[in-house]
Amino acid sequence: MTRIKRILFVIHTPTFGGPHNQVLRLHRALLERGWEQVVLTTDEEGNGAERLRAAGVKVLQIPLHRMRAALDPRIQIAFFKGLRPEIASIRRVIRELNIDLVQVAGVQNFHGAFAAKQEKIPLVWQLLSTYAPSLVRRILSPMVARLADVIMVTGRGTLLGHPGLQDLKDRVVIFFPPVDTREFYPDLHHRLVARAEMGVPGDVLLIGTVGNFNRQKRHDILVKAAYLLIRQFPNLYVRILGSPTVSHSKYYERNVKALAEKLGLLKDERLKFISPGSRVAHLLPAFDVFVLTSMAEGVPTVVLEAMACGLPVVATNVGSVADVVRDGKTGFLVPPFRPNAVAEAVGRLLTSPELRLGMGKEARKLAEQLYDTERCADVHAQAYEMALKNFSKG
Structure with missing residues (x-):
């Protein structure tokens, strides 16, 4: 043996x-x-x-x-x-x-x-x-x-x-x-249950991200983009899922959470920070669009998990993200540090359910085949x- x-x-x-x-x-x-x-x-x-x-x-x-x-x-x-x-x-x-x-x-x-x-x-x-x-x-x-x-x-x-x-x-x-594509997959029931758990109505638009609360993920860019998008889409909700990083806690409170409060996004829980623990696979199907605003990456696991859940992805073109997000086919790539570019790309997807569905199906297919x-x-x-x-x- x-x-x-x-x-x-x-x-x-x-x-x-x-x-x-x-x-x-x-x-x-x-x-x-x-x-x-x-x-x-x-x-x-x-x-x-x-x-x-x-x-x-x-x-x-x-x-x-x-x-x-x-x-x-x-x-x-x-x-x-x-x-x-x-x-x-x-x-x-x-x-x-x-x-x-x-x-x-x-x-x-x-x-x-x-x-x-x-x-x-x-x-x-x-x-x-x-x-x-x-x-x-x-x-x-x-x-x-x-x-x-x-x-x-x-x-x-x-x-x-x-x-x-x-x-x-x-x-x-x-x-x-x-990525376990048997655990991460599109599911209407999970979508509705997860939305209820996160305080999101079933009939509204929801965008979000998953990533530890640290400087690398640049969630402040997502907060700024969310502010622009909610003015265009009044029925939009945003959820940022992640775990606190002790060494970045002061930065995150000062530069991300305080910014969200200043912009009025925490009112009525239109934007909310949630610790998902081990329940990412349960919560991801709730999203309509997954957004990554990192300043540096390799291939983020959560991008592949979002793709497996049939979500279109808007992501910053850093590291090897372009190896997995096919611009114009499974989502859109945008420059880092540009909230306006993030908002524009997400807005294109929110405006067109057909575009979201088509890109999401292609993303799921690639996740099953390659990842x-x-x-x-x-x-x-x-x-x-x-x-x-x-x-x-x-």
């Missing part, structure tokens, strides 16, 4: 996001393919570890710092001060759990990479977005090229955003986040086998 191989996935962020969702969606499928994922994550406050444990994933937590775009020197000092002992802790876990391969996510999260190399085991380095500043990506991409046995990248836009890696064709694997969990699990298993092979070559 073939031994199950163990992956140690080192995740630096405490709030449930893209890396956590990968594990959640792929855990069982990868076990069937001979790979077990063990997650090592930070002991900071957040819902990521809790949700993974609830799904039966083995999760370990240790002090684990990450680079942040912060001016406070204490944050940077804590990062560098913790680097050596945190790498040592990861090395101990590798030995104690007989880890076969280490997986890390993010160009700036290199603790696990150093631990893997020091323990002489293969390394898969995932690059999930272009959120890290361009200077950081330019400086650290050569290190990724030097250390990684396989580099997994969400889409070509993310690959091009990390200079020099596009030439490493024998080690680069392009992938898309997994289903089983397909993503196959790509991951192939990448892990490639890493073992590349590592053995030295």
